[in-house]
Amino acid sequence: MPVPTTHRIAIVPHPGGPEAIEIVARPLPELLPDEILIRTAACGVNRPDTFERMGFYPPPPGAPDGLGLEAAGIVEAAGSSVDRFKPGDPVCALVTGGGYSDYVIAKVGSTLPAPDGMDLAAAAGLPETVFTVWANVFEAGQLKAGEILLVHGGAGGIGTTAIQMGRAAGARVFATASSADKCAICERLGAERAINYREEDFAAILRDAGGADVILDMVGGPYLQKNIDCAAFRGRIIQIAFLQGSRIEADFMRLMLKQLTLTGSTLRARPDAEKAALASAIESNVWPWISRGQISPEIFRTFPLSDAAEAHRLMESGGHYGKILLTP
Numbered sequence: 001m002p003v004p005t006t007h008r009i010a011i012v013p014h015p016g017g018p019e020a021i022e023i024v025a026r027p028l029p030e031l032l033p034d035e036i037l038i039r040t041a042a043c044g045v046n047r048p049d050t051f052e053r054m055g056f057y058p059p060p061p062g063a064p065d066g067l068g069l070e071a072a073g074i075v076e077a078a079g080s081s082v083d084r085f086k087p088g089d090p091v092c093a094l095v096t097g098g099g100y101s102d103y104v105i106a107k108v109g110s111t112l113p114a115p116d117g118m119d120l121a122a123a124a125g126l127p128e129t130v131f132t133v134w135a136n137v138f139e140a141g142q143l144k145a146g147e148i149l150l151v152h153g154g155a156g157g158i159g160t161t162a163i164q165m166g167r168a169a170g171a172r173v174f175a176t177a178s179s180a181d182k183c184a185i186c187e188r189l190g191a192e193r194a195i196n197y198r199e200e201d202f203a204a205i206l207r208d209a210g211g212a213d214v215i216l217d218m219v220g221g222p223y224l225q226k227n228i229d230c231a232a233f234r235g236r237i238i239q240i241a242f243l244q245g246s247r248i249e250a251d252f253m254r255l256m257l258k259q260l261t262l263t264g265s266t267l268r269a270r271p272d273a274e275k276a277a278l279a280s281a282i283e284s285n286v287w288p289w290i291s292r293g294q295i296s297p298e299i300f301r302t303f304p305l306s307d308a309a310e311a312h313r314l315m316e317s318g319g320h321y322g323k324i325l326l327t328p
């Protein structure tokens, strides 16, 4: 198929609600030597995209202005210094923006071969969550087999991936979610115990289980105190967002007495070299789990790219679990 000179991309000229997303025609981006051009089979919708759309999460310097942090597709062209991939290869990639498009540019270091046997569109649901969980639960959190991992937001995109990766690593996984249905999904994916936080006290349940060695938290607010209270001795609490607020009053005495680590990170603004190191660790450690069928993206719904606003409405309604995708 000949490469067109223009393609469709989703941008947000003025921050606002889902209706602020515009699909426009743009010239195809120019390739740098260390980049590849991917003909998009699908891209993932992530909660940070909704924050970017509202103007709360501006792209880092140098990032494209289009929405979308991950994509999968076929390599259309490779930059002059790329020898790992060639046109026709199926790949998935973490990108700094512009994923909601017909063609997307990715750094070769943030690109991975699409897993064998996986539907190529479904592979678009992997990069953002797998990179985030690897960086936070495994690198910062140092999760080990036999330890207890507590995953908040267990039924979301990050949560469904964290449960599966924790389980694949031999950890005992506990998860929190807002309904019986979402709890059932968490348990189907490998959580030993899913906790409906509207009805049960997760901190009490984790204390009874001996304490959480690693806690992946995107909720913040009142969860911080409870996380400190239910962490195990030398537990690691990792913040990846603060959906219920980042200005928190808490009693940190137990942090000291239990020798806890409280940390957090973001993915998008990391230097390319760091993302490449993460990609390499993921290919060595997580891709084998995928090929053994221990992890697969939980795809809730796929929308056409032209319905990106609908996809954002669904995500903001909280009615989804797992991943939402867009296809050109």
Ligand SMILES: NC(=O)c1ccc[n+]([C@@H]2O[C@H](COP(=O)([O-])OP(=O)(O)OC[C@H]3O[C@@H](n4cnc5c(N)ncnc54)[C@H](OP(=O)(O)O)[C@@H]3O)[C@@H](O)[C@H]2O)c1
Residues within 6 Å of the ligand: 045, 046, 047, 048, 128, 132, 152, 153, 154, 155, 156, 157, 158, 159, 176, 177, 178, 179, 182, 218, 219, 239, 240, 241, 242, 243, 244, 265, 266, 267, 268, 315, 318, 322
């Ligand atoms: N730091 C990083 O590197 C990084 C990278 C990627 C994503 N993130 C962050 O991770 C979070 C999850 O992203 P995602 O793409 O997995 O989103 P998602 O699919 O919407 O999942 C978020 C989950 O959080 C739960 N939740 C709890 N309190 C919430 C609240 N006040 N508002 C909305 N949801 C709430 C929801 O489940 P219940 O209905 O069960 O409560 C939902 O399943 C986002 O905040 C995102 O910004 C951080």
